Amino acid sequence: MIQPQQQSFNQKIEVSNNFGIEVYVKREDVLHNEISGNKFRKLKYNLLEAQKLGFVKLLTFGGAYSNHIAAVAAAGKEFGFETIGVIRGDELVDKYLENPTLKKASENGMQFEFVTRTQYRDKNNATFLNQLEEKFGDFYLIPEGGTNDLAVKGCKEILTDNDKMFDFICCAVGTGGTISGIINSSYEHQKVLGFPALKGDFLFQDIQKYAENGQWNLVTDYHFGGYAKINDELKQFMKQFFKKYLITLDPVYTSKLFFGVINLISKGYFKPNSKILIIHTGGLQGLQSNIAEI
Incomplete structure (x- = not known):
């Protein structure tokens, strides 16, 4: 049997805002110590x-x-x-x-x-x-x-019936397989937002190969200069995020995702009283060298 060491769960985090927005993190990073998220x-x-x-x-x-x-x-x-x-x-x-x-x-x-x-x-x-x-x-x-058809099938299992309450599902994007699975299992009222770690618009076409339905878009403003690029602002964000929530982020994918979502909340991007679910996809082995790849 191919089973995780632990089931993922949703953790609420308090993000200061004047819009009544609630934010939860799906802790996919806990699935396995080495086969992460x-x-x-x-x-x-x-x-x-x-x-x-x-x-x-x-x-x-x-x-x-x-x-x-x-x-x-x-x-x-x-x-x-x-x-x-x-x-x-x-x-x-x-x-x-x-x-x-x-x-x-x-x-x-x-x-x-x-x-x-x-x-x-x-x-x-x-x-x-x-x-x-x-x-x-x-x-x-x-x-x-x-990323292939079987990978997208597996990523469809990230969302469960308990996630129906959310208006927005946000995740980091590398090759497009994870977001495709999430799109395919999302509900009609939900919008899926992907935050690419790479520059360029080519990912739209890659995702369209696998995405069967659903509302989705890519937010391309938070790659911090391109793949595996990181600056002092992002490093400081990672440290403060861990200090506040005791959740570790990686420098290539999840840090840029969480930075982007929180920044968009502060700008009023999301409709008032929205419920947002951010997918923590793991990948923390990259912290060992301060760089990671797909």
């Missing part, structure tokens, strides 16, 4: 499918500080799969143990294939995948970031 959701049905098809190896792609790489390695150890991580950057081959994410993934049994950035761009190329299969044997392929 949305990564557990994305992997659940992929692991079940791999088991069903008889695969014993998982292969996936990621950068040196990837939450996804860390989660796949931990999932392989816990649920009995060999794991292979194709890592962007061949300069890491002799010094990956200096990297906290890769060191932990290695300790969890992951085997690495370090490739150049040029080679890495071929991660969806059939010829490149065939070469990997020749080298490693049969494997179950999980895409970079974990």
Whole structure:
């Protein structure tokens, strides 16, 4: 059985405002110590499918500080799969143990294939995948970031019937899989807002591949300069947020999400007396190096 260590729950936080707005946090970060938040959701049905098809190896792609790489390695150890991580950057081959994410993934049994950035761009190329299969044997392929139809199915389970009371559902966006699942399980009266950690509008098209229905939009003003970029203002926000609520945020995704939602509340963006649910998707392993990747 692919089960979390703990069920998520909704925690109310007091956000000062003059609009009667209530804010809750869905604590998906507590699902598992290492297979954190949305990564557990994305992997659940992929692991079940791999088991069903008889695969014993998982292969996936990621950068040196990837939450996804860390989660796949931990999932392989816990649920009995060999794991292979194709890592962007061949300069890491002799010094990956200096990297906290890769060191932990290695300790969890992951085997690495370090490739150049040029080679890495071929991660969806059939010829490149065939070469990997020749080298490693049969494997179950999980895409970079974990997003596919089965991942979206898992992310649909983030919202439950108890969340019907909320008017707005807010979440961080990386590859678009998590928000797609949330959109697909949201109610007609709810609006889903995604806060991308990356610059650019390409995510709209990516999400439209999976989003079946619902009202949604992306708020693109809170990426703080781009992916994995962080400044003193955001660092200070993370510290103050933890001091006030005892909730840890990561520097790449959730800190920008919570900063954005609270800032929008202060600007009167949300209708008065709204109830807002913010999804805490975990990814806290990135704090080890003050940077994280999809």
